[in-house]
Amino acid sequence: MNLEFKVEGGDFTLAGNASSQIKKMLKQLNVDPRIVKRVVIALYEAEVNIVAHAYRGVIYAEIDPRGVRLKLEDEGPGIPDINQAMTPGFSTASAQVREMGFGAGMGLPNISENADEFKIESEVGKGTTLFINFKF
Numbered sequence: 575m576n577l578e579f580k581v582e583g584g585d586f587t588l589a590g591n592a593s594s595q596i597k598k599m600l601k602q603l604n605v606d607p608r609i610v611k612r613v614v615i616a617l618y619e620a621e622v623n624i625v626a627h628a629y630r631g632v633i634y635a636e637i638d639p640r641g642v643r644l645k646l647e648d649e650g651p652g653i654p655d656i657n658q659a660m661t662p663g664f665s666t667a668s669a670q671v672r673e674m675g676f677g678a679g680m681g682l683p684n685i686s687e688n689a690d691e692f693k694i695e696s697e698v699g700k701g702t703t704l705f706i707n708f709k710f
Contacts, residue, residue, distance in 0.1 A: 580630070
């Protein structure tokens with residue numbers, strides 16, 4: 575099963591839409607609840623990162639009997655220093671984003687902690703792509 579979700583930067587009203595829909599599908603497929611929880615946490619964090627930092631993005635999800643593979647591509651400022659961005663508590667979120675309760679600098683570390691495989695590719699001034707995989 576292949577799914578695609580478009581995400582608009584700055585639109586916090588729809589943040590979490592993709593993770594919510596994928597959660598429902600995984601439950602219908604009787605996926606282990608522990609795996610569902612990990613997928614939802616990682617995807618929600620990644621989805622909010624697009625909303626908080628990018629102009630727009632697309633989430634591609636592939637679900638099959640082996641697991642879930644997520645690819646999130648955004649058009650945005652990119653990440654100048656991925657190692658620094660992976661540091662718990664490091665954040666480049668705006669004051670407005672922080673006032674809404676986001677931008678604590680735990681998104682990328684939480685994604686990494688919950689995923690079986692996690693890779694980031696980023697080009698400053700162009701955007702960022704996340705690859706997040708979970709095995710059943």
